[in-house]
Amino acid sequence: MTFKLAVKKNFLFLLLFQVSCFYSNAQTNHWETAIFPNDTWKYFVGNSEPNAFFRLSVFDDKDWISGKGGFGYGDGDDSTIIPACYSVYLRKSFTVVDTGFISSAILSIDYDDAFVAYINGIEIARSGISGAYPSFNTAGTDHEAKVYAGGLPEGFIVSKQILSKCLQNGVNIFSLQIHNSSIGSSDLTASPYLSFGIKNNNTYYRPVPPWLNGQVDQPVVQSNIPLIAITTINNQVIKDDGNKITALMRVINRGSGLLNQLSDSATDYYGNIGIEIRGASSSTFPQKSFNLETRDTSGKNKSVKLLGMPKENDWALITNYNDKTLMRNTITHQLFRSMGHYAPASRYCEVFINNEYQGIYLLMEKIKQDSSRVKVAKPDAKAVSGDKLTGGYIIKNDTKDSNESSIPSDFDEQGVANSQQVSFIPVDPKTSDITEAQKNYLIAFLKALEQSIYGAGFKDPKKGYRAFIDTLSFIDYFLIGEVSRSVDAYKKSKFFYKDVDSRGGLLNSGPTWDFDWAYKNIPEGDVSKECYYGVTDGSAWAYKSIYCVHYPVFPGWIPRLMQDVAFVNAIKTRYVDLRKTILSNNSIYHSLDSIQLLLTEPQKRHFQKWDILGKVTNGSPEVDPQPISFTGASQQLKNWINVRLLWLDSHMPGTYQDHGTVATSNINQLHFKIFPNPVQSELYIESNQSIQSIKLFSPIGQQVLSLPARGNIVKASLQNLNGGYYILQTRFQNGEIKTDKIIIQKPSS
Numbered sequence: 001m002t003f004k005l006a007v008k009k010n011f012l013f014l015l016l017f018q019v020s021c022f023y024s025n026a027q028t029n030h031w032e033t034a035i036f037p038n039d040t041w042k043y044f045v046g047n048s049e050p051n052a053f054f055r056l057s058v059f060d061d062k063d064w065i066s067g068k069g070g071f072g073y074g075d076g077d078d079s080t081i082i083p084a085c086y087s088v089y090l091r092k093s094f095t096v097v098d099t100g101f102i103s104s105a106i107l108s109i110d111y112d113d114a115f116v117a118y119i120n121g122i123e124i125a126r127s128g129i130s131g132a133y134p135s136f137n138t139a140g141t142d143h144e145a146k147v148y149a150g151g152l153p154e155g156f157i158v159s160k161q162i163l164s165k166c167l168q169n170g171v172n173i174f175s176l177q178i179h180n181s182s183i184g185s186s187d188l189t190a191s192p193y194l195s196f197g198i199k200n201n202n203t204y205y206r207p208v209p210p211w212l213n214g215q216v217d218q219p220v221v222q223s224n225i226p227l228i229a230i231t232t233i234n235n236q237v238i239k240d241d242g243n244k245i246t247a248l249m250r251v252i253n254r255g256s257g258l259l260n261q262l263s264d265s266a267t268d269y270y271g272n273i274g275i276e277i278r279g280a281s282s283s284t285f286p287q288k289s290f291n292l293e294t295r296d297t298s299g300k301n302k303s304v305k306l307l308g309m310p311k312e313n314d315w316a317l318i319t320n321y322n323d324k325t326l327m328r329n330t331i332t333h334q335l336f337r338s339m340g341h342y343a344p345a346s347r348y349c350e351v352f353i354n355n356e357y358q359g360i361y362l363l364m365e366k367i368k369q370d371s372s373r374v375k376v377a378k379p380d381a382k383a384v385s386g387d388k389l390t391g392g393y394i395i396k397n398d399t400k401d402s403n404e405s406s407i408p409s410d411f412d413e414q415g416v417a418n419s420q421q422v423s424f425i426p427v428d429p430k431t432s433d434i435t436e437a438q439k440n441y442l443i444a445f446l447k448a449l450e451q452s453i454y455g456a457g458f459k460d461p462k463k464g465y466r467a468f469i470d471t472l473s474f475i476d477y478f479l480i481g482e483v484s485r486s487v488d489a490y491k492k493s494k495f496f497y498k499d500v501d502s503r504g505g506l507l508n509s510g511p512t513w514d515f516d517w518a519y520k521n522i523p524e525g526d527v528s529k530e531c532y533y534g535v536t537d538g539s540a541w542a543y544k545s546i547y548c549v550h551y552p553v554f555p556g557w558i559p560r561l562m563q564d565v566a567f568v569n570a571i572k573t574r575y576v577d578l579r580k581t582i583l584s585n586n587s588i589y590h591s592l593d594s595i596q597l598l599l600t601e602p603q604k605r606h607f608q609k610w611d612i613l614g615k616v617t618n619g620s621p622e623v624d625p626q627p628i629s630f631t632g633a634s635q636q637l638k639n640w641i642n643v644r645l646l647w648l649d650s651h652m653p654g655t656y657q658d659h660g661t662v663a664t665s666n667i668n669q670l671h672f673k674i675f676p677n678p679v680q681s682e683l684y685i686e687s688n689q690s691i692q693s694i695k696l697f698s699p700i701g702q703q704v705l706s707l708p709a710r711g712n713i714v715k716a717s718l719q720n721l722n723g724g725y726y727i728l729q730t731r732f733q734n735g736e737i738k739t740d741k742i743i744i745q746k747p748s749s
Contacts, residue, residue, distance in 0.1 A: 028103045028197035031212065032205035034094040035174055037069040037110075037191035038079060046087030046136040046177070054089055055121040057173040061091050071178075072112070074187025075148040086137045086183055088190055090176040097204060099167045104197035105158040108212065110147045112189035113181040114140025117156075119174055122166035125156035127265055129179050140179035145189035146270065149297040151248065152211050153193060154265050221357070225602055226253035226268075226307055226349040227260045228317070228363065230275065235354050240283050242403050244274030244293065251349075253307055262352065268306050272297060278316060280399045287321040287359055287610055291366070307347040307363060310372035317351060318362040322516045322620040324613060324633040326360055326603065327595045332484060332515040334591055338582045339476045340686070340712025342374055343511045348595075350602055359606040360599065367394060367495055367511055368428045374511065375684075376499040379429045384437045391500035393442060394427040397554040398492055405431040407439065410447055413546050413556040415454040421553045427495065445498070449507060453557055459564045465557075470506040471567065472688040472712070475574050477509040478558060481542040483583065484518035485644060487525070487533050489542045491554045503675045519640055521623040534623045538640075538647030562653070572654030574688065585645065589638055596634045603630045672738060674728065678745035681719040683728075687712055690733040696742075697727040718744055 042064040044050045053059040067080035071088055082088055096102065107117055107125045114128030128141035146152060166172075178190040195208055221227070232238065232247040239245065251268035252260045271294065277283050278291040294313045296302040301313040320326040326348075333343035346364040350357070369376055369392050376392025383389040400406055404425050412419030424446065426434050434442075449468040458464040481489030488494075493514035498507045525532040531544040543558045561567045581587065607613050607630065614628035627633045672687045685694060691714050696705035704726070707716055723746040730738045 029200055030198055031195055031208050032198055032203065033193055033195040033208045033212070034205040035092050035192065035194040036206070036209075037193065039069060039092060040066055041069050041071070042091040043067055043071055043080070043082075044089040045082050045085050046089055046179075047083075047085050049136045050089050052133070054091060055118045055173070055175045057093075057120055057171060059091075059173075064091065070110070070189060070191030072145075072187065072189040072191075074185075075112075075145060075189055077148045078189070082188070084183065084185075085180065085188070086139075087177055087179045088188065090178070090190060090192075092174050093171055094174060094194070094205075095171055096167055096169055099163075099169055101199050101202070101204070102163065102167065102196045103199050104160070105163055106195050106212075107156045107158060108153040108193040108195065108209075109156070110145050110151075110153040110189055110191040111143065111178055112145040112187055113143045113185070114179045115176060115190070117174070117176045117192070119158075119166040120168060120172055121175075122162065124158045124162055124166060127154075127156070134177065134179065137183075138179060140181050142181040145187070145191075147191065148189075150272070151270070153191065154270075156265070157261070221350070221605065222259040222261055223350050223602055224257075224259060225360075225598065226251060226347060226363075227262060227264075227352070228252075228349050228361070229262055229352045229355075230273070231354055232275075238275055238277055238288070238290065238353070240277035242276065242401070244276040244291070246295075246299070247273050247275050249273045249292070249294075251306060269294065269304055271295070271302070271304075272299070274299075280401075282319065282321070285319065285321045287319040289319045289361075290317040291315075292317065307349070309345045309347065309363075309365060310370075312365065312368075312370060312373070314366040314368055316364045316366050318346070318364050320360060320362070320516065320606075321610060321612070322617060324626070324630070325592075325596075325637045326599055326606070326630075327592055327634070327637065328484075328515050328519055329362060330595060331588065331591055332480060332512050332518065335483070335582060335588075336476065336480050336510060336512045338711070339479075339578070341473060341476060341508075341510050344373070344513065348598065348602070350605065357605065357609055359609045360602055367513060369394065374428070374497050376497055377503065379434075379438065381429070381433070381435050381438075387500050387502045389437060389441050390445075390505055391498050391503070393429075393438070394495060394497045395424045395442070396427050396496070397422075397490065397494040397552065398425055399552050400425060403432065407443055407446065409450060409555060411450050411454060411555070413553055415450075415556055415560060417454075422555050424496075445507075450555070450557075453560050458560065459566070465561065465564075468507055470504070470508045471570065472574075472686075473508040473510055474558070474561065475567075475571050475688070477512070478543065478571060479575055479578065479583070480512060482648060483641075483644065484515055485533060485540060485542050486515055486518035487522055487542070487545065488514060488517055490545065490558065491550055491552055494554060504673055517620060519637055519644075520620070521640070523621060523623055536623065536643075538643035538645075539651070565654075568654035569657055570654070570688075572652055573657050575648070575652050576656050577690075579645070579649070583645070585642060588641060592634065592638060596631075599630070672730075674740055674742065678743040679718060680745055681717065683716045683718055683742065685714040685716070685728075685730055687730075687732065689736070692731045692733050694731070695729045696721075697729065698724075722746070 042061040044064050051059060070078050071080045071082055072078040073081050116126040117124050128143050129138060131138060174194055176192055180188050229250045230247050232245060236245055250266040250270050252264045253267050254260055254264060274293040274295055276291050278289045282289055292315050294302050294304045303311040303313045305311050330346060336343040344365040344367060346362040349361055349363050351361045365373055369378055374394055379392060380388040406423035406425045409422035411417055412421045452458055452468055453465045495511055495513060496507050496509060499505060521534050521536055523534040526548040529544060529547040530541050531548045532540050546556050546559055614626050616622055616626055627636050675684050690711060694707050694714055694716060695703055697703050704721060707714060721744055723744045726742050726744060728740045728742050
């Protein structure tokens with residue numbers, strides 16, 4: 001442990017520790033603390049093995065040293081500073097008048113790096129170390145103490161079963177062994193609290209610490225999905241004013257089929273965050289969504305891995321308040337991802353804020369430029385010309401927040417010039433960070449794109465829209481919007497992104513976001529214009545919502561592209577092919593069944609908190625009768641998808657074309673892309689046809705790399721290959737083989 005920052009400031013008061021759920025409320029009248037860190041203890045510095053009976057009350061500790069806790073070195077917050085050592089052993093007595101008066105217990109401990117705790121020789125808790133009775137020089141798992149940096153002790157529930165075995169009337173001995181991760185570690189910490197739940201009104205010990213008081217009435221929650229516990233300073237309310245407040249977050253995910261409890265130690269994250277309410281209309285719902293940033297103790301952004309998702313610092317907690325299946329966003333992202341495009345990764349979790357249960361959420365990646373998210377070049381604020389100015393950019397159509405500005409279009413939704421009703425909001429770089437040069441470039445690019453789309457020669461493969469957009473991404477997003485018949489597919493939360501010109505430079509449609517109003521019948525639109533979402537026969541078109549009353553306005557690009565026979569035929573071909581795999585009923589049902597099984601138990605708590613089953617919520621006024629159970633809502637979703645797909649099977653426009661006869665230029669001049677080339681370490685191969693395999697050969701024909709089928713996008717790691725020329729052979733599912741030359745260019749040393 002070398003990172004130390006004494007920033008106690010206000011954080012010493014920060015954040016009630018989510019003790020959660022010990023036992024039945026009826027059994028516990030109040031809580032008291034029997035042992036505090038700053039009590040006087042007997043201790044033994046572990047540079048040798050202590051007497052094996054130190055854990056027992058019969059042990060005579062007269063030769064041990066007395067001192068006030070906490071114990072340790074290197075943090076600047078220890079009352080008794082000990083020399084650098086492998087371990088330290090502590091003993092403290094306490095008296096129990098009658099074990100029948102004690103209903104429950106919790107050990108709250110700040111420690112570095114590992115520990116085992118005992119009452120009368122019986123183990124009650126441990127962390128970071130294995131073995132029945134670890135020897136004095138056993139190394140613990142690296143673990144940072146919390147209190148010195150503004151955090152709070154971790155809590156370990158002592159079960160009734162253990163209490164019944166270890167507690168006795170009269171004098172009891174609490175003992176503890178704390179172990180370092182190595183003898184050369186820069187610090188060690190041992191600061192324990194032992195608190196008891198008392199059944200009657202009598203006082204036996206001392207008041208609990210302020211951060212523990214009031215926490216113990218939490219009902220028992222044991223969840224098969226991760227738990228996220230967020231605590232704000234002094235129960236400060238999270239706001240919707242564009243300003244994040246500081247809070248503490250614990251993420252608990254024991255994995256391997258184990259149940260998670262709030263009393264468990266944090267697994268993925270234990271630290272500071274900035275948090276605010278997110279969303280427009282959704283911010284008015286009873287269950288709020290949130291933006292959050294993971295931060296270090298100084299308040300700076302800190303990238304971390306959460307629940308198996310790649311490192312980042314920007315995250316979102318998304319509610320499913322409008323979705324009684326809790327599945328609509330998840331299945332949409334899964335489908336788009338399976339088509340070969342990026343969609344935000346997400347994980348189901350149950351959330352507590354200031355110890356109050358908030359229900360099931362999706363912890364999600366926020367859409368931004370990153371090597372593990374939207375893979376475009378990092379925007380260069382210094383660029384005023386050249387390739388670096390041409391990307392990467394992420395923009396969106398959406399309602400504008402108070403802190404956002406927009407780039408006006410030269411065209412309205414119908415393609416009429418100089419209207420400026422349509423606008424685009426920069427997402428990354430965001431409006432507060434975008435430079436004048438970047439903004440002017442985007443204005444010029446969008447102007448040229450729309451002139452090509454709405455111009456007379458828009459179908460021309462070289463001069464029309466194909467020179468500006470990644471057609472495959474537009475086709476696949478069209479299919480997602482139509483399969484889900486999402487009322488918001490184009491007008492809200494509609495994202496686009498563009499890489500630098502040297503890596504293709506085309507505008508992509510996506511990623512997907514905000515599909516909780518999809519896959520359902522909503523009384524909105526106009527049936528005469530084929531965009532009425534309230535019909536129950538699976539009909540109507542999401543892209544035709546442009547012809548109906550709607551807000552906000554959005555560009556009419558898709559209606560225009562639907563006037564190109566080649567584009568429409570490509571849609572038909574792609575749809576027919578995907579219906580055999582990704583969009584087959586069985587494939588979609590399998591994904592839905594997996595989610596339903598995962599949420600079988602958590603959904604009971606969720607709908608107990610949010611009593612919306614069987615009801616039409618204000619946020620989502622559905623036409624159909626509402627099922628009164630989670631199972632019923634899930635089956636209704638399946639039925640809806642079946643009806644919708646049957647209608648699309650019969651009404652999808654265009655003519656199916658055999659893959660072998662479809663010319664590349666009829667779909668997209670860059671429907672097969674290799675980038676970057678020259679390449680240093682990672683090569684991407686992207687196509688609108690499913691890729692079966694890739695092989696790489698040296699100039700003399702020696703095979704140096706082979707990768708199996710990976711869908712529409714393949715990422716190949718070339719970092720172990722020498723620089724020079726290579727031959728890339730790409731084989732497609734339809735049997736076609738394409739051969740290209742690539743250059744591996746190693747950076748100069």
